[in-house]
Amino acid sequence: MPFSNYFEDFTVLDYLSNTLDILLVWFVIYKLLMVIRGTKAVQLVKGIFVIVVARSLSGLFGLDTLSWLMEQALTWGFLAVIIIFQPEVRRALEQLGRGRLFSRNVVQEDKEQRELIDALMEAVSYMAKRRIGALISIEKETGMNEYIETGIPLNSTVTSQLLINIFIPNTPLHDGAVIIQKNQIAAAACYLPLSESPFISKELGTRHRAAIGVSEVTDSITIIVSEETGAVSIAKNGDLFRGLSSEDFEKLLSHELLKEQTESSNRWSWRGRRSDG
Template sequence: MPFADLTIMDYLSRIVDIFLVWFVIYKLIMIIRGTKAVQLLKGIFVIIIVWMLSDFFHLNTLSWMMETVIYWGFLAIIIIFQPELRRALEQLGRGKFFARSGIHEEEERKQRLDAITEAVSYMAKRRIGALISIERETGMGDYIETGIPLNSDLTPELLINIFIPNTPLHDGAVIIQKTQIAAAACYLPLSESPFISKELGTRHRAALGISEVTDSLTVIVSEETGSISITKNGELHRDLSLEKFQQLLGKELIDDNKAKQSSSSIWKRREKTENG
């Protein structure tokens, strides 16, 4: 239908149609973010791009192969993405699929900060070793799969209990997603940086390693000294007082927008103090 013949209702229906398609795609991306499905999705995009290029340059054999892959790809997607599709349907059944993601976000961040600070304060005083990684924008699904799934509410009591020595879950890292403890006893990649101090143990190397490959914040409590450290973007900030720890963590968790503008200066001042 020519644009000149479209009515206001036609324009509105098209706008609503585009918005709904965009919203559904956005929600699906949020569901699979941080899972292995992201890598599979990248592979699908590569196949589509190769198919378009082969068709453009008249590479007939390659174009036929890509068409065959895409033709049977729909069935393959259902099989490959079965866990993610099931999760999406479960969320739709619970009424969470179209829920607003920003509701109570500030309260959740405050709750997360208070729970972690209280647990770290307790463990530092008693020299209970801990390794706590906080997921941010980069998904940590692959690392969560290496541990024991908990999917429990984040409370200081539970965090402390996990890291009590000689308990089944005290080895490895706890990974936190929003206000939930996603998993415990998780394996984090060890940093191979040659500049790490020889006196640092496995927990610090693991915290640095995960900070090099994700944007997560990782908290370490030393079992030997009870000192508190944080890693972020491949940087380790050691021997923090509880007040400084809460300030740095609060800047990152409570207000992300302000953190992006001001936290870099705080971290730099901390680094200058340590090096000066």
């Protein structure tokens, strides 16, 4: 068929259907990126991008061996992804089965998160006044199963009474971290990775170093109650925010855990409360 006649055979309906097709593909890609955002799969996407670029360049410059290696990586990579990221794939399929992959019940989630914040507020306030040391890490998008497996499984509803009981000194579960996963206490007495940053103040102990350490490798929010001073701190993204008042503590948790946040002048600012070391 002549090239000039190719476009003549296209109708307005064809253009609309093609445009809709492209928009839907981009929408699906966008939603999938939102699902993996903040997870280890983000690094995988970067790796795949590097392999694709290397494959294209090797073919362009005639690097046959490198081209063959990249081709094998792409061919078998799909199977490797399923095996390595089996938990994330299963979670995405479960959300799809419940109709939650592309939509969420924000109101219900905010209600559950509000209950979590209230329980944390009450427990932390009680422990801070009595200088009971505590370490509580809240999982967000990046999975924390490898740290949960180091502790004692609980799978319990989050209540202030249970959190306080766990951290009472000289009890079996008080030494270590509590990890909250999907609004439940997944495990207690968990071991978190210690930060090796040389910029951490020498006056900070193991709890603070562990909180900073886990915040460097995950997007979790970790709460620390100092056993020496009763001061409340929070670690996130490798930063430590020390000496938080009750009001600041609540604002910070609300900003991070609630889905719906109004844009206002008094909205919490991480940068404004950052404490070095």
